[in-house]
Amino acid sequence: MTASATQTAPRKRAGNGAAPHDVADEIGLDALVGHAGYAVRRFQIWIFQDFIKTLGAVDIRPTQYSVLTLIGANPGLSQMAVAKRLGIERARLVHLLDSLEQRNYVKRVKSKVDRRSHALHLTTQGETALAKFKRLAAEHERHVEEKIGKENRAQLLRILAGFT
Amino acid sequence: MTASATQTAPRKRAGNGAAPHDVADEIGLDALVGHAGYAVRRFQIWIFQDFIKTLGAVDIRPTQYSVLTLIGANPGLSQMAVAKRLGIERARLVHLLDSLEQRNYVKRVKSKVDRRSHALHLTTQGETALAKFKRLAAEHERHVEEKIGKENRAQLLRILAGFT
DNA sequence: GACAATTGTTGTCGTCAACAACAATCTTTC
């Protein structure tokens, strides 16, 4: 609507700019504000970047962390079960486990009840490593609290609990 | 902590499973629940899939929609300004605009004040198309409300307003 | 035992973020 105002874009507000703002900061988003997906996407990028940075010293990415945590809490799971639970393609999990097995965090044990599947376990090294990862992940979670507030983080988790 | 309880994982509760549950539904996530990033990631995947499906008939993806909306609200922006505002790599925006220009939604006009940059505008076709996209996007937004609740969606937008 | 379904694997395709390099152009500095 109002397709006439083509050239008169509200680029800057009146020239009382005291702070040295970046030009891009003042561009209106119009209909984009009010879209949940856009806000969630931007937030998700921020949160993942902080996670990757906080766990950068141990070189663990969010997906790897979720796999290790799940196996640590439920030893013996099959790859299919892990993939389903985390919403990962089982094809993709293969590569993830290849990497984690190479780093000696996880081992694939041939299941005896179903010789098609592998029972997934953490190695001893994997368990001690995961303990360290969890400490770093808790630190990351504190960053989130600092960013959006403790209350808001709790509400967020409550609202999105159905997706975990 | 408690690194001893390795094999005794709480896999299934007592075998009173009446409903035909999927096996993967009952796997505990342990520390993963309580991680904001995990919940946000899962939600973001869901919301994008619904967006892509709802706008499937017009073949518009979330990023394309955000670019069109931003240009529609701020005609004449440079590619750099759009990229910064949306948090997109300017290298990536090049391909996005190539596609949108091919479909005759956007045109790159050589700027006369800065001959390096392009002023981005919607074509007439692009404006009418965007109006349709916005209607479909509103429908998608209703899906979000149905999924998490009207109140929760509003709270989500409030909490994440800083990231838009 | 024949046939369908499942599991892990390999491969391809397309999206996306992150870099790096480059030519053209603008801005700053001397």
Added chain:
DNA sequence: GAAAGATTGTTGTTGACGACAACAATTGTC
């Protein structure tokens, strides 16, 4: 005003990731 540096758009590469399709081995079903 010329040289040096920064910016803009572009091209290319890399790697993570989701989605699909095919396959062998194995299991389940009829």
